[in-house]
Amino acid sequence: MRLKQALASAVERLDNSDVGSPRVNAEVLLMFVLGADRAYLYAHPERALTAEEETRYDEVLAQRATGVPSQYITGHQEFWGLDFVVSPAVLIPRPETEHLVEAVLDLARGLARPKLVDVGTGSGCVALALAHELKDAEVYAVDLSADALEVARANAARLQLESRVTFLQCNVLKPVNLNSPVILSEDFSPSRRTPIAFHNLDFVVSNPPYVGFSEADKVQRSVLKFEPRMAVFSGENGLDVIAPLIEQAHQALQTGGWLALEMGYSMRDAVVDLLGPTMWEDIRVVPDLQGIPRVVAARRA
Ligand SMILES: C[S@@+](CC[C@H](N)C(=O)[O-])C[C@H]1O[C@@H](n2cnc3c(N)ncnc32)[C@H](O)[C@@H]1O
Known part of the structure; x- marks a missing residue:
């Protein structure tokens, strides 16, 4: 599956699960899975996800769809311009x-x-x-x-x-x-x-x-x-x-x-x-x- 399609179906999935700001969440989780920044997502919409990446993206989307905050999934939150690791x-x-x-x-x-x-x-x-x-x-x-x-x-x-x-x-x-x-x-x-x-x-x-x-x-x-x-x-x-x-x-x-x-x-x-x-x-x-x-x-x- 191409990055653009993966993102579009993730947005729909999160929206259907009543997750607020589904696009932002879908992007954050895809950036996490790919180890990439937002600019990369926009620059490479046709990039094909590997089978491993698709599976991992599916797993984290399933977690987010049950309501787990994206910060507990990615393990990070920015505060005062500094990157903090977070856990439950x-x-x-x-x-x-x-x-x-x-x-x-x-x-x-x-x-x-x-x-x-x-x-x-x-x-x-x-x-x-x-x-x-x-x-x-x-x-x-x-x-x-x-x-x-x-x-x-x-x-x-x-x-x-x-x-x-x-x-x-x-x-x-x-x-x-x-x-x-x-x-x-x-x-x-x-x-x-x-x-x-x-x-x-x-x-x-x-x-x-x-x-x-x-x-x-x-x-x-x-x-x-x-x-x-x-x-x-x-x-x-x-x-x-x-x-x-x-x-x-x-x-x-x-x-x-x-x-x-x-x-x-x-x-x-x-x-x-x-x-x-x-x-x-x-x-x-x-x-x-x-x-x-x-x-x-x-x-x-
Ligand atoms: C609202 S959180 C704040 C965490 C962090 N300072 C922040 O601003 O994101 C409150 C913190 O107080 C801690 N806490 C709760 N009761 C406490 C107590 N009696 N003495 C010391 N810390 C306590 C909790 O474990 C939690 O980490």
Whole structure:
């Protein structure tokens, strides 16, 4: 079969299976199978697929037709202009999370050797984008999921940032493994059961899970079916990670240090309430391109 025909029948197949943007998906998957870019597809419409390529294309189209996101099939997603490997152990990085990176870069301007931690690092996209931009920053990346940390570490190695970022398994900011070598807090004492791992930070940055179980019916079907539950949901009202994060970030930051969080479209008031009137100052809310409040930043008073 020729490339042009393979593409046309793939578009029809995906469309019939109710896959959104069937043409883009058909092209992405054909590029993946051929190891080629989009320009190649357009330049060689008459190129015949080998039997092996046809079989492989059929397999990946069958997966996509059942709803598996194309990023979990190809194993890649771009974020901040960098290529990240992804697996079903991590959330697929979203373009709107780039607002969080932008907000932190704005706040970090002019700061020498900022020390920052990314909580709920997943694929590592936020921590690694920041390490890439802030060349002298000391960067830590934590997640409760050991499987996610493995993906994040692989991304650090691929992006040649592994010497710049330290990974640690934590429940919010408390280390899961108390023998971990990276305990920065001077308050750390093994006799206290769950100490905060960090101390005197300039930034706590996070895109935490923030969807409430009560809102599950508003979540896209493919997210519900294929992305990690612990990356998406956080208690009944979506605040089960954000609430301890605000509290623990206050202990981990130095005075004047910043907490920057991504949040859900309707969470602004709840998050500002949690920040409270005395512990934080200079509270800023940054909208996304649709004007939806997306990032909140606050300075530790
Ligand atoms: C919304 S995802 C964000 C992933 C990545 N930072 C991004 O922006 O694409 C949230 C991440 O938080 C992690 N997570 C969930 N609960 C956590 C907790 N209690 N402590 C630390 N990380 C947690 C999940 O495993 C997941 O990787």
